[in-house]
Amino acid sequence: MRDLPIRSRLYVAAVVVVGMLVLVVGIRNVAIGDLSTVLILATLFVMMNFLKSPLRRGVAVREGIDISVQMPISMASVLLLGPFGAPIVAASMALTPNTPWFKRLFNGGMAAITAWVASEAYLRVGGHPINVDFTFSPRHVLLPVIVTALVMELVNGLLMVAVIALTERVSPIRVWFGTLSESAFPMFIYSIFGLMLAVVWSYVGPISAALVLAPLMVARWVFAQFAARQEAYEATMRSLIQAVETKDAYTRGHSERVSRASVLIGRRSGMREDRVATLRYAGMLHDVGKLGVPTLVLQKAGRLSEEEFDAIQQHPSRGREITKELEFLGEAVEGIHLHHERIDGRGYPLGLKGMEIPEFARIIAVADAFDSMTTTRSYRGARSVEDAVLELRRCKGSQFDPDLVEALVEGIEVDGWDATDTMPSDLPVALPGASEIGVPSFGSDDDDPTAARQLGIGGPAGAAAIPDDASELDALMDVSGEERR
Amino acid sequence: MKDDRELRAAGPLLIAAALVVVASVTITAAAQPESSASSDVWRISLAFALFIAVGEILRITLPGGRQTAPLASAGALAFALLPGFLGAEGVFGAEGIFGSPEDMSAGRLAAAAALAVTVVTVGSVVGAFPRALVGRGMHLDELARRILTTMFAAALFRPLIRVLQPDVNQHAWKIAVAMTFAAALAGILDAVLAAAVRASQSRSPFRTAVVDEFRALAGIASAIAATGVLIALAAPQMGFLALPVFAVPLLLTQFSFRRYATIEATYLQTIRSLSKVTEVGGYTETGHSRRVSRLAVTVGREMGVSERDLTDLEYAALMHDIGQLSLPEPIPGGATTLVAPVDQRRIAELGAAVIRQTGVLDNAANIVERQSDPYRPHRGSLDPDLPLESRIIKAVNAYDDLVGASLESDRKLQAIGRLELGVDREFDPAVVDALARIIERQTEYAY
Numbered sequence: 001m002r003d004l005p006i007r008s009r010l011y012v013a014a015v016v017v018v019g020m021l022v023l024v025v026g027i028r029n030v031a032i033g034d035l036s037t038v039l040i041l042a043t044l045f046v047m048m049n050f051l052k053s054p055l056r057r058g059v060a061v062r063e064g065i066d067i068s069v070q071m072p073i074s075m076a077s078v079l080l081l082g083p084f085g086a087p088i089v090a091a092s093m094a095l096t097p098n099t100p101w102f103k104r105l106f107n108g109g110m111a112a113i114t115a116w117v118a119s120e121a122y123l124r125v126g127g128h129p130i131n132v133d134f135t136f137s138p139r140h141v142l143l144p145v146i147v148t149a150l151v152m153e154l155v156n157g158l159l160m161v162a163v164i165a166l167t168e169r170v171s172p173i174r175v176w177f178g179t180l181s182e183s184a185f186p187m188f189i190y191s192i193f194g195l196m197l198a199v200v201w202s203y204v205g206p207i208s209a210a211l212v213l214a215p216l217m218v219a220r221w222v223f224a225q226f227a228a229r230q231e232a233y234e235a236t237m238r239s240l241i242q243a244v245e246t247k248d249a250y251t252r253g254h255s256e257r258v259s260r261a262s263v264l265i266g267r268r269s270g271m272r273e274d275r276v277a278t279l280r281y282a283g284m285l286h287d288v289g290k291l292g293v294p295t296l297v298l299q300k301a302g303r304l305s306e307e308e309f310d311a312i313q314q315h316p317s318r319g320r321e322i323t324k325e326l327e328f329l330g331e332a333v334e335g336i337h338l339h340h341e342r343i344d345g346r347g348y349p350l351g352l353k354g355m356e357i358p359e360f361a362r363i364i365a366v367a368d369a370f371d372s373m374t375t376t377r378s379y380r381g382a383r384s385v386e387d388a389v390l391e392l393r394r395c396k397g398s399q400f401d402p403d404l405v406e407a408l409v410e411g412i413e414v415d416g417w418d419a420t421d422t423m424p425s426d427l428p429v430a431l432p433g434a435s436e437i438g439v440p441s442f443g444s445d446d447d448d449p450t451a452a453r454q455l456g457i458g459g460p461a462g463a464a465a466i467p468d469d470a471s472e473l474d475a476l477m478d479v480s481g482e483e484r485r
Numbered sequence: 486m487k488d489d490r491e492l493r494a495a496g497p498l499l500i501a502a503a504l505v506v507v508a509s510v511t512i513t514a515a516a517q518p519e520s521s522a523s524s525d526v527w528r529i530s531l532a533f534a535l536f537i538a539v540g541e542i543l544r545i546t547l548p549g550g551r552q553t554a555p556l557a558s559a560g561a562l563a564f565a566l567l568p569g570f571l572g573a574e575g576v577f578g579a580e581g582i583f584g585s586p587e588d589m590s591a592g593r594l595a596a597a598a599a600l601a602v603t604v605v606t607v608g609s610v611v612g613a614f615p616r617a618l619v620g621r622g623m624h625l626d627e628l629a630r631r632i633l634t635t636m637f638a639a640a641l642f643r644p645l646i647r648v649l650q651p652d653v654n655q656h657a658w659k660i661a662v663a664m665t666f667a668a669a670l671a672g673i674l675d676a677v678l679a680a681a682v683r684a685s686q687s688r689s690p691f692r693t694a695v696v697d698e699f700r701a702l703a704g705i706a707s708a709i710a711a712t713g714v715l716i717a718l719a720a721p722q723m724g725f726l727a728l729p730v731f732a733v734p735l736l737l738t739q740f741s742f743r744r745y746a747t748i749e750a751t752y753l754q755t756i757r758s759l760s761k762v763t764e765v766g767g768y769t770e771t772g773h774s775r776r777v778s779r780l781a782v783t784v785g786r787e788m789g790v791s792e793r794d795l796t797d798l799e800y801a802a803l804m805h806d807i808g809q810l811s812l813p814e815p816i817p818g819g820a821t822t823l824v825a826p827v828d829q830r831r832i833a834e835l836g837a838a839v840i841r842q843t844g845v846l847d848n849a850a851n852i853v854e855r856q857s858d859p860y861r862p863h864r865g866s867l868d869p870d871l872p873l874e875s876r877i878i879k880a881v882n883a884y885d886d887l888v889g890a891s892l893e894s895d896r897k898l899q900a901i902g903r904l905e906l907g908v909d910r911e912f913d914p915a916v917v918d919a920l921a922r923i924i925e926r927q928t929e930y931a932y
Contacts, residue, residue, distance in 0.1 A: 135722070136722060136723045136724075136726070189733070189737075192730070192733060193733075193734060196715070196719075196730060196731060196734075199719060199722075199723065200715060200718055200719055203657050203661075203718060203719070203722065204657045204658045204660070204661035204718060205657070205658045205661075206658075207658055207661045207662060207665070208661070208715075208718075210665075210711070211661070211665070211711045211714055211715050211718075212711070212715065212734070214707055214708055214710075214711035215708040215711055215712060215734035215735050215737065215738045216734055216737070216738075218704045218705070218707060218708040218738050218741075219708070219734070219737045219738040219740075219741040220741075221704060222704060222738065222741040222742050222744075222745050223741045223744075223745075225548075225745050226741065226744050226745040226748055229745065229748045229749060229752060230748055231845075232752070232843075232844075232845035233748060233751065233752050233755070235843050235844050235845050236752070236755065236756070236843040236845060236846065237755070238843075239839070239842035239843040239844070240759055240839070240843070242842060288759075288762070289765070291759075291762040291765075291766065291810055293766060318765045318766070321761065321765050322758055322759065322761050322762055322765055323758055324758075325754065325757070325758050326751075326754055326755060326758050327751075327754065328751050328754075
């Protein structure tokens with residue numbers, strides 16, 4: 001309460017006072033016969049408040065799948081009890097557990113006012129109160145219910161928006177469209193559930209609550225399971241990818257960052273959100289084929305045999321092999337397969353040219369190179385973002401799709417870039433390979449376009465021999481690897 | 486029906502349902518509803534049959550692979566419970582479709598149940614037709630269960646009402662309670678029947694199957710029961726509008742189940758794909774992980790492992806070699822049984838560490854961790870903490886290392902013989918027995 005500005009405090013107080021008034025009027029006027037209904041509905045309402053949503057808040061918001069069980073009860077109380085009884089039920093909102101007292105009071109007041117206005121609205125537009133003698137008719141029940149739902153949404157929204165707008169000093173309209181407009185559709189569905197509850201209640205009494213709310217509770221529970229599974233899924237992916245990175249000591253966090261950079265590029269070039277989601281997975285999994293490369297080879301210091309060399313170059317194809325049956329990955333599979341292709345046709349494994357290379361692959365190629373340059377490798381320290389951008393621009397049209405390079409540059413300008421490792425870095429797996437052959441090993445992939453240039457073997461003829469030098473090899477892998485096929 | 490075995494397992498159920506249908510159609514055809522009510526009966530029956538047909542088309546797969554058609558089941562239940570006497574002026578006619586509650590002669594009861602069964606059968610078959618056309622097959626055992634539970638609910642509910650003798654205007658709640666009770670019992674019957682079929686299809690013990698079935702169906706079944714009761718309660722007043730209106734919450738439930746099942750399937754798919762990593766990298770033979778997981782699950786089921794634990798067993802079996810990735814070089818042929826026990830153990834521990842890293846597959850990690858432990862080390866005492874799943878993977882893994890992708894019966898039986906040499910020292914005798922039974926069956930079928 002203390003952190004609220006004075007105007008907000010006054011507003012909250014006003015809402016609470018008006019809410020109290022509505023409540024008092026309701027208590028004095030409510031029909032004796034309705035008292036048991038009021039009591040049961042209020043109890044139910046409070047119970048539902050105590051039954052915390054099984055969904056973690058963040059997940060619920062992200063997925064837009066939280067299911068409210070209170071809203072149908074509010075609507076039902078409006079329909080069954082009218083302007084005197086409904087505010088009493090709604091005011092029990094103030095009994096929400098684990099909430100600061102002023103918030104409870106405000107919520108209670110807001111709910112009471114909303115219930116009262118909604119009840120009045122329902123009667124004004126010709127709604128028939130739902131009671132024992134009522135008969136169902138679209139004109140006197142269904143239409144008024146829809147109007148009432150809109151009124152509820154409006155009043156509740158206004159009261160809520162006002163407090164946010166006053167506190168944060170932003171335009172109320174922005175708040176409205178920013179946060180509340182999304183709730184309109186569920187609100188409508190919930191009103192229909194409320195109508196069902198009221199109708200059945202008028203026939204058979206409280207047992208209807210169990211019947212109407214059961215499918216909702218089940219749905220809510222299943223959504224929670226779903227959300228948990230979704231998280232489990234992400235966690236599993238992440239740690240399996242980490243398993244890849246453990247094999248290749250210099251690439252910790254690489255997949256995660258490539259994924260982030262890919263998403264940045266995708267969004268910047270106006271990609272649809274569902275494709276961006278797939279792209280995120282593609283970025284994360286782009287090196288998964290390396291899991292299949294023997295650790296000995298990945299970490300070998302010094303000369304690689306022809307076979308070992310092939311083993312590394314096969315990682316995109318292996319990645320495809322591993323991921324091709326994952327239906328949800330869709331076009332990401334080809335993105336993984338072809339992320340070492342180059343615009344000029346000198347990449348691997350297929351040597352595709354220009355727009356023959358799928359968009360996902362072109363994006364990952366840029367993101368991959370960018371991250372390789374901006375992180376530390378065995379043969380050099382991390383380069384600055386500026387240097388990396390210069391280098392990307394230099395390779396526009398030969399190695400990279402120019403538009404995508406610019407998309408990344410713009411994206412970084414707008415959102416910034418954080419090259420640090422976002423994953424937990426201590427994997428408890430003791431790497432037998434590493435200890436036996438002796439670290440430091442080196443990142444032998446690689447995607448850094450500068451490595452080749454430094455060594456001056458970027459040209460077509462430069463890669464004829466298998467080099468002895470580790471960093472020379474490193475360079476070869478990247479730029480002119482395709483000539484070796 | 487996928488094969489003979491499944492058909493045979495559901496056989497008694499199908500026969501019982503067929504008899505019920507024949508009897509019901511006969512009774513319904515012979516019944517003479519009062520002329521004033523007859524057109525109502527037809528309209529209402531038609532509406533419900535249509536509803537059930539649509540529900541049948543909108544069927545879903547639950548997590549774990551069970552198929553259900555919640556809307557169709559709810560419609561069937563609602564029709565079975567439709568009292569027709571709630572509210573004297575109701576849409577469904579003064580007498581209701583089955584006469585007044587006072588008239589509860591045996592003939593009336595039989596007619597009511599028979600009509601319910603007939604309508605449910607017609608609706609389900611019509612709804613299943615489009616699927617059958619595209620070759621997706623009919624779910625005969627599910628249809629049989631629906632028919633039997635419909636009859637059960639209809640036959641149970643009406644006498645219950647007679648016992649309670651509610652005054653319709655005063656004690657409507659009694660009717661609701663009676664309906665809920667009948668619906669709940671019908672739901673339980675459905676789960677038990679499903680468990681019986683499943684137990685004999687997959688050769689798992691009946692008790693495990695019942696527990697699995699209840700676990701899998703409790704959520705959706707309570708939503709179905711609630712919806713069925715609601716429709717039956719509200720239809721006399723609201724008329725046909727009650728059908729679509731009360732279907733909405735169930736649709737929401739159905740939708741949530743579908744999403745859950747999708748992510749669940751994706752998860753399994755991902756683990757399966759990633760299990761190929763060791764094969765693609767040449768650490769293990771092609772198809773090894775998948776063969777081991779399939780066989781391990783079969784053994785587990787045969788030994789009465791519950792469905793929930795079978796999932797962990799499947800994950801663990803798929804990833805049991807993942808520890809090899811941390812080896813500097815592949816083991817020749819990937820046969821973990823051929824390397825020294827110390828190395829086997831290290832592979833198991835490394836694999837478990839990788840899996841544990843996910844934070845959500847701890848059970849699978851524990852199984853993988855102990856997959857190489859001998860059943861009885863040095864003729865010592867048994868370790869009560871050694872998971873059954875680990876013992877299963879140990880035996881099945883050894884078996885697959887010996888047999889590989891080979892289909893030769895001799896080779897398979899020889900491999901079993903080899904495993905039997907290690908029984909009680911390396912391998913759990915019960916696991917090897919179950920494995921031997923399964924392999925024997927497979928080789929029998931092969932001839």
